[in-house]
Amino acid sequence: EVQFRPYRTDDFITRLYYETPRLTVLNQTWVLKARVNDSERNPNLSCKRTLSFQLILKSKINSPMECSFLLLEGPYDDVKIRPVIYHFVFSNENNETDYMALPILDSVECNKLLAAKNINLRLFIFQIQK
Numbered sequence: 001e002v003q004f005r006p007y008r009t010d011d012f013i014t015r016l017y018y019e020t021p022r023l024t025v026l027n028q029t030w031v032l033k034a035r036v037n038d039s040e041r042n043p044n045l046s047c048k049r050t051l052s053f054q055l056i057l058k059s060k061i062n063s064p065m066e067c068s069f070l071l072l073e074g075p076y077d078d079v080k081i082r083p084v085i086y087h088f089v090f091s092n093e094n095n096e097t098d099y100m101a102l103p104i105l106d107s108v109e110c111n112k113l114l115a116a117k118n119i120n121l122r123l124f125i126f127q128i129q130k
Contacts, residue, residue: 004119049110052099074120
């Protein structure tokens, strides 16, 4: 289970983003980041809300590591998330995924997540052996 905490950038126009503390999965250290409406200029002026996330490998590895991963609703949450499995090959040179849409059913469900102090989700990572 992962907990996204809200942060703000120090930019001229501050932006809200979320980040998890470091976590250990498959003997590697990872971090998840999330952003609202793909960091559009004024997300508060839009009634459509989306969250996108990025998985980052913080550990150094000896060889490329192919993984599948997905995020699902956390414990005690009633937010509807469609399970989508993502794939990525992590290496020391390519250690972070692009931002991918969190497959929340709609803006109402996204607002439920954003209204909470922290966002609690479940992360599953599977290493693909060749």
